[in-house]
Amino acid sequence: EAAVTQSPRSKVAVTGGKVTLSCHQTNNHDYMYWYRQDTGHGLRLIHYSYVADSTEKGDIPDGYKASRPSQENFSLILELASLSQTAVYFCASSDWGGYNYAEQFFGPGTRLTVL
């Protein structure tokens, strides 16, 4: 059974509308991440969290908020969706690896189209 799930799997939103993307993990991981991927770009980190009720900005946080109400759940919120936010969004979870890299486990992605 998939350990990181995302909902919805695809969504069409209108410009200026509010969008919430949800992520749920059953890995018992402390760290969770939101990435976006656009054509011609690698995955870019939007927000991440290492503990419930706390979130951190990633490399491209502008226009996004994040919420981590529990260890298992991590949401990405677009308060005012814009055309430029059309992309595929990936959620991931991991342990803290310390000196050794901790593998990230990804959800299947959400394709968001803003019209």
Added chain:
Amino acid sequence: GDSVTQTEGQVTVSESKSLIINCTYSATSIGYPNLFWYVRYPGEGLQLLLKVITAGQKGSSRGFEATYNKEATSFHLQKASVQESDSAVYYCALSASNTNKVVFGTGTRLQVLP
């Protein structure tokens, strides 16, 4: 900043032929990055294919290999004989030790023809 370059957006190979997917990196803020290949099969999330954390070492998994070449700053992915089931998107990535932050390449879509 740190970056990963994959020059091929798509590669098409016939089944049983050999494969190489190119990856080079720039790690200006990291002395010796950890290097990875992730793979995304259709309808699924990315999953770690292999990792190498020591320069000069080779990683391997499912018939794929990649060697950490510090001098050439490269980490090319190779397979001697591809199968149709290898069709997927492959991402090269790097991270620094003692951090969970990962920098991904743009991905290379591999199509294996029967």
